[in-house]
Amino acid sequence: MACLRMFGPYDLTPDNIERYVRPYAAGVFAVGYTRESGAFVVRYIGRSDSDLRTELRAHSSDETARFKWVESASQMSAFDTQCELYHEFGGPDSLENDEHPARPKGSKWVCPVCDVFDR
Numbered sequence: 751m752a753c754l755r756m757f758g759p760y761d762l763t764p765d766n767i768e769r770y771v772r773p774y775a776a777g778v779f780a781v782g783y784t785r786e787s788g789a790f791v792v793r794y795i796g797r798s799d800s801d802l803r804t805e806l807r808a809h810s811s812d813e814t815a816r817f818k819w820v821e822s823a824s825q826m827s828a829f830d831t832q833c834e835l836y837h838e839f840g841g842p843d844s845l846e847n848d849e850h851p852a853r854p855k856g857s858k859w860v861c862p863v864c865d866v867f868d869r
């Protein structure tokens with residue numbers, strides 16, 4: 751499986767989110783679970799343009815869930831990273847992401863991998 755280049759994984763709990771993730775950081779995260787072998791299996795690739803903590807809390811319902819994350823230097827780099835990982839990990843066929851990652855409101859950025867925004 752592709753390498754995530756992220757911190758973690760940690761159990762996806764409100765305590766861990768506060769302990770490890772800086773407030774008001776833009777970035778990308780993966781939610782998944784850890785196999786007995788130790789391998790991290792990605793179920794969802796998410797992004798926050800303003801606060802990773804808020805986004806992660808919204809995904810903390812499943813008690814077996816674990817998360818990884820990485821901060822991004824800008825909203826654009828967060829968007830690019832999310833798109834790349836979304837495709838790298840199989841898109842809607844293998845992930846729980848129902849739709850292609852969305853652009854921030856008002857941006858004209860295009861996906862670095864596919865032409866979904868050109869149509």
Ligand SMILES: [Zn+2]
Binds near residue numbers: 861862864866
């Ligand atoms: Zn794409």
